[in-house]
Amino acid sequence: MRIVTTRRISQAFFFALFLWFCIVSTVGEKIWQLRGWPVDLFLWLDPLAAIGTVLTTHTLYRPLVWAVGVIVLTIVFGRFFCGWLCPFGTLHHFVGYLANRKKTAVQRIRLNKYRKAQCIKYLILIVLLFMAAFPSLAATLQTGLLDPICLVSRSFNLLLLPILDRSVNFISVSARFYEGAWLIMSVFLTAVLLNLVIPRFYCRFVCPLGALLGIISRFSIWRIGQKEGECTDCKLCEKSCEGACEPAGKIRISECVLCFNCLDDCKHELIGYQTIPSRTGEITDPDVSRRGFVLSLTSGVLAVPAIRLSNKIGANWHHRVIRPPGSLPEPEFLKRCIKCGQCMRVCPTNVIQPGGFEGGMENLWTPVLNNRIGSSGCQLNCTACGQVCPTFAIRPITLAEKLGQDQFAQAGPIRIGTAFFDRNRCLPWAMDKPCIVCEENCPVSPKAIYTEEIFTTIRDGRLTVKEAAPDVIHVEQNLVPGKFATGDYYCVLDADNRIKIAANTENSIEFSPDQKLQKTPPAGGKIEIQVRLQRPYVDIEKCIGCGVCEHECPVSGKKAVRVSAEGETRSADRRLLLEPG
Amino acid sequence: MPSVPGRNRRLESVVSVLLLAVLLLIAVGVLIKQADSDMTRFGLDANSALYSEKTQTGLQEPPDLAALLPKGFKEFSPPETYEAANLYEKINGKAPLYLDAGFLNLFTQRFASQDDESLWMELYLFDMAALRNAFSVYSVQKRADVETLPDMQFAYKTTNALFLVHGRYYIELLGSDESPDLLAAMTDVADNVTSRLKVTKTAQIPELNLFPQENIIPGSIKLSLKDTFGFEDLTDTFSCHYKLNDQSITAFISRRPDARNAQLIAKSYSDFLIENGATNKTAGNEVLKNIGARVLDFYDTTEIIFTVGPFVGGIHEAEDQKAAEEQAVKLIDKLTESAKTQK
Amino acid sequence: MTEHNNNEVGRRQFLGRVTKAGVSIAAAGIIAAKLYDVQGPKPGVKAEDLVTLPDFSIPQENGRTISIVTGPDRTQTVGMAIELLGGIGRFVKEGQTVAIKPNVAFASPSKFGATANPDLVAELVRLCYGAGAKRVIVTDNPINDPASCFTLSGIGKAASQAGAKVILPRDHLFRHTTLTNGRLIRNWPIYFEPFEKVDRLIGVGPVKHHERSGASMTMKNWYGLLGGRRNVFHQDINTIIAELAMMVKPTLVILDGTEVMMTNGPTGGSLSDLKRKNTLIASTDMVAADSCGAGLLDLKVSDLAYLAKAAKAEAGTTDYESLKPKRAAVG
Incomplete structure (x- = not known):
């Protein structure tokens, strides 16, 4: 042979x-x-x-x-x-x-x-x-x-x-x-x-x-x-x-x-x-000229300080560089990450992505979480990325450590960032539309996203009564049929009377039999249509930055709730809170 | 090697066969490695204890203590709630014991006999977040020579008090006097606790069944969450006592995340003992030799440390080496057997 | 060449290669074994790398803990205030090194009173040298750009002219510390190296209104020792000031109430924020000094929560009158 x-x-x-x-x-x-x-x-x-x-x-x-x-x-x-x-x-x-x-x-x-x-x-x-x-x-x-x-x-x-x-x-x-x-x-x-x-x-x-x-x-x-x-x-x-x-x-x-x-x-x-x-x-020896050697040595020695001039691992760090849970502090991380992509491959939700230049030259192809891609942010019960990391850039943590349980209860869960609401884009905040998908999907227990209930009069919601019965009010204005039948809309007669609307036609509002009007408004009287909203808030003491909320947010272009890396456990200088909750 | 022209084709073939054998070995190695299908290290074990019993933090809704009131008794003080920050106020220096074990809240209330107000008891309901934590504080405080209660997994009473674990709760009932009536009422409370206090039923402590039952001193199993035997890294460790020919032997096991970590802890624990004056001894028993158990002499007592899969196990401060080794072998057998049945 | 010779040469070459390879394999093996790391590093700063700030305090002498001197000229009042406590010789001995930590927080001219007074700092330097100090350093870790702060406040020039060495905070001068019984100062970088090898530490700062905590005086002055993203501590300002009082044990503090910033602190920026009070306090008890200074801002001790916290931690007493302050007026 x-x-x-x-x-x-x-x-x-x-x-x-x-x-x-x-x-x-x-x-x-x-x-x-x-x-x-x-x-x-x-x-x-x-x-x-x-x-x-x-x-x-x-x-x-x-x-x-x-x-x-x-x-x-x-x-x-x-x-x-x-x-x-x-x-x-x-x-x-x-x-x-x-x-x-x-x-x-x-x-x-x-x-x-x-x-x-x-x-x-x-x-x-x-x-x-x-x-x-x-x-x-x-x-x-x-x-x-x-x-x-x-x-x-x-x-x-x-x-x-x-x-x-x-x-x-x-x-x-x-x-x-x-x-x-x-x-x-x-x-x-x-x-x-x-x-x-x-x-x-x-x-x-x-x-x-x-x-x-x-x-x-x-x-x-x-x-x-x-x-x-x-x-x-x-x-x-x-x-x-x-x-x-x-x-x-x-x-x-x-x-x-x-x-x-x-x-x-x-x-x-x-x-x-x-x-x-x-x-x-x-x-036996490589054919390297003295000049070539000195030149490359010098470039190597100078390259790092030159790259670091943009201060991307210092005060000028990029908020979207969210590292997988268990990652070492950034300087240590960059000493170990070999850009092999194993964590990105193994991540069951596909949320770990090859980094670009947003975090500086060194960030290229290092793992960065992008909650817009993949099936659901960083999965709560998963430690796969650290297990496959060959160089300990991401520590092989246990689930107990990730979630802050058992002997890690004192240290608390590993946070990779914090969610922030963009109230200019959020449906209940900016557009008076009920939503709270984020709150429902928050996997932390107790939830890191909570809501406050508020009633607010909708646009063109001030109506004039034409004729009223205990279960229906006919109005002067034209309505979009069925628009108020979602269970989120209420009819306000006065300060004490807010009744849930069951259905509506083009010019009438109907109430369900068990929620009839106690007293009917007179013809020519004014009523208001209000929407019940639950406006979401982040409890930064509970948020771990998993990004499920960002992933699920229906405002799909630029999400109305976005995670950025402030508050991540691994680095003291990016903390947001004096003490973890 | 002489440098003569021509190829030694025989040599080439031999070397080729050897190299192919190496490739085969690598393939076999890879196949052996892949056989480990334990997904817990990836955090994806649906049966993991962490799933079934989610730890919660912060102040919980106080459980309805009045529902635990025994017959013929009345509420004698308003219910009180303590958090980690003010636990000291209630139990003083004992607080760290609970705080280190995952304490969330303490709920207390006094119940007094309707007929005789001098007969009262105080109920201490510690919410320890998880069964393991509750069991830990229960087991390390357990008094010697006490009467365990039938029908309950972890419960015992003294002449004026009753202690039990129910799910995530550790409960103490301390009586004002040594009265049989009071004790009976406490048993009532205990029954009420098990029937009315809602907890996750699925939680189990699998390690409890891993100690061989022969010669075991009943109820001697303790769970130490950290600093076991004075060694910092020996966390989450179960120990129990055996009575063998008038000798007491302490055995221990600790389940680690994986076999690698177990070996690491076993080594660092034996290094720790050696640093503190222990010396290496040879194992007399073949089984121990075969699995690479460490046998140490520690100021004339015998320490044995070994690993079986993800478990670190061993014998602690035994007087007689032979008895210690025998007990160690039994423990190894039990662990190996349970590992098999699990697969 | 005979075949025998050939073999002989070949054998020698083979042995040469084997030796070289053996040595390099051994070297690779030894290096690998030396650097072998089973677990990977544990997160956080290693306990052995943590430092503790030395204790610079001197023994208490009854009735010589705090002195309050009134007068318009700081160089006179500070001299008298120290004299009343036993003279500079009690605080600085022949051949000692002294660190003076003025409040140089802002790049603001001294006339606005947002920083320590340069004449006062210079006078302190002269006093120290007068007592035989071998070396006096003046340093702070300001909020604004350090070099600008020392220049604009005039402290840099005044201190150097008086013979002190002005040290600017550089990254490598910081170390991590954990305060025993501290809740906030845990594993936190502090400005450490300049203070590591000196014998004495004197803090000096003005009495200023401070929006978040009420007042910035001698205890708050030690905020300048904190490194890192220290602004997170504003979430619990009273505790951090109390912890600073626990962490730093100075030889002496000088609280300058000659011109007090009554409003818009701690930066001020207008002369109308200042009010002449002509008072200067010297004390070996920071809590007492600040409790006394509160009065200059028309505040009660109970208005400043950190005073009670510091007193509870036994960093000093808020009841400064119980220390029988020495009083005098000059000029």
Whole structure:
């Protein structure tokens, strides 16, 4: 059995596993749902996520210890992760193969030659890591922007899956939406389509994880290289070279992704995977110029303070950046969030959305709640997002902690924001229409939304009596038939007499038999039509910011009750109340 | 390794087979992992105790205390209501015990005999928000050598007082005198409580059935909500006493959110004991060895700590290691068995 | 090259690689083990990172707790007031460092009385140096822009000219604290570092009307030590002022009632808000000083709820007459 075949099986296996994890990330206990599937496996194995969070937090969060295993194996064998395991790498590999399979050997050798620009990925890595490492007070983790595992998770979960599932609704009962998915799509499609220009374009020029593993592979024990023998310099070994590492000449170890194609392609069987350097020599270090290094280091160090100049995590924070329950305080959160999108994928109500630039550059693709999207705000009895977060940016809280029960009773429930009424838009407040959908749907117990009853005379509600009987009043004015039959309208004869209207015709108002008029108004007398309203209020000591009210509000354009992140438990400087209720 | 041209196809095949075996192992690992279909950690368990008994905060409507009045008795003082802020005024230094256990309100009233006003009792109705909380304050205050009441799950009486748990309520009836008449009236009140005071019926304390019944000292189960055995992180822990050949053995269990947390708590508890002077001992019993139980010597007493799934369990301050280990094994068996039946 | 040589070279190269790989694996392993974190961080500030403000108070001496001096010239009245309590030597010893915390809350010229009087601050600095102080710092965490506040109030210039070091509040000078028995000051950032290493603390501020609490005097002056979004405390102003009196234990406070802001406090902005009362109080008991100062605003002790709260917390007494104030008039 050839090793290349095994490599292909491995790639297929891991790609299928990755796809399967994307599919099953729906909360539920059926075999094709979340249950115990380790859906974060590829993120746990991601050395860039591990090293990135180590740099920002100076700790290695439990599951990321798997990535240390990948690092150790890379030290022994080289970049096996890129050629054998990485689902994004596999995708590029496959697309590149499809795009170039008809080309001649000469063309393909040209396509797969080493290019100076391959050093760009190291520069990207340096920028990202220095953003994470310096200065320690304002570290931010932006590796997730280009980390292939995060990128591919995000793209499959938030882009391809919802599109494919739209017609069958197998994965989700109702269609899933992700705000700003076009940007995720642009990045993803660009990365995939660039394979038509150069195979594994992303891996060779962009991928910061590949760069990291490339640097680590300089220590590897086994490496690809030429054996002693009669090489005819036919360069066929470079025909299918995935890493563009030039095995025909001085092989560039840091570029080699261990595809083993050269073993097959060398007709003289001169290429081996060996513990001594190649006959033609090898280059172990990445081809990064001193100038490039200094430049990217400087940009990395300066980028964070520059981004932070907009003060988006300080006083100028954006009120709509509502983080999932259990999220760490914003500075700590940004040190850990790798923008993988797992929380957005798993959220059963689809309320967790990829963030845009409203919270600053760093907010891009981090989880933000948008109560206008999804099936019902943040579900009270759910802690799924924290359970799948691979880096502890969202803590894996228990339901008791979320709801402030048992040992968390003193601390109270976790608040993610506070609802505010817009009295200029609210139906009972601004338009004298009964509503209180928000109050009914408030899941907090006792309810955080309460109402006060008020009676108010409607527009054109002052009428003149033509003729009156105990159960009906005929009026001079024209009425819309049935308008007052909803049970919310009352007829006011005088200060003491307010009687519920049962029905109305074009020019009469009728009362039900059990609520007849005690005394009938005289002809020519004045009556008023009043509406009974319950006007909603928020009790900010009870509100947890779940957003169910905002989601349900019938004022659908700009909601009349909206949650913003003031009062969230996680940050002391965004509190609204002196003490939680 | 010699660097000779030509491919060693045999070696390639062997390596390939090995690698495929690794893939297979990974697949098996993933399949094993997915078998855990416990959805409680996602907050989506419809049977969770948290659902059936929703905690409420703030001042509740006072229950109708007059409805609890026993025959031949009259209201002797107006009903009073206390909140967390003024609980001290009524029960003074005992307040923290209740406040730490989820206390919401205390309702009190005195009832006196219609014939003899010197015979009166005071009813203390503590609304503890949840059955577990109520059971906790009941169990940790329970007097030794008392008479438990039949027909009631958690109730006992002394010569002049009666104590019981009913759903979220913990009730104390304290009499003015040691009188059989008064005690009879208190039993009446207790009956009225169970029949007239509305509570969520579904609430249960599953842990109570997880202690092996053999040799157990009846009614010795206690629930400590925090700081169990002086260790801060050992929260929500049930303990009970066994009588074995004139020796008393204390066993304990605590259900954690998941197995990982259980292992963590077990480790940090044993670290805590070691910090305070305990030393490691070898387990004599194979079962304990197999599940990686920690056996410690703590100033000549034996401590055993183990985990079974989400449970931390163990034996606390036992005089005799052998007896302690035997009791531990029984507890492990019981926990394992109940885990099976649950699935 | 013979095959044997070839093998020998290959073996050495192999061993070289193995050593390198072994060392790097070991390094990765050690680092991973060192940084391994099972639980993730607990929310909130760690208990060990909390600080407590030092106690700057000096032993009480009967009959020398509070002095009330009348006169138009603050440099004279403050000297006399301190003299009556035993002289500056009782409060500042040779070689000590002193922090003076004036009320510099607003970027407002001193003539409007919204801030401490610069001449008074300068005189205090001179007195401290006169008693042999090694170093005097003057600092506050104002409400308006700090640099502007120190400039416009004139306190910055006056203090520097008298030889004090003026310190502006910078982010890194704040630490979290929790007040024992406090309800509001829990895990809250306070302006800490400048006060951490000084030996003495003197508070100085004017008597001002304050819309929310009634009056801003020496106790309210410590609001300037609070960091973070401290304006949430206005939801319970009386408790926070009382807690400040519990948290801060100054050596001495100077309450300046020479010109009292009677209305539109705490910012004022018009000379018509001020009324000349020519009174200056020095005290080692803030509650007593403020209780006495209430009278200058035509208020009773019972009008200021925080006084009773602070007294209940044993931060001082509201019955200042029981302390037998020393009285004098100068000028």
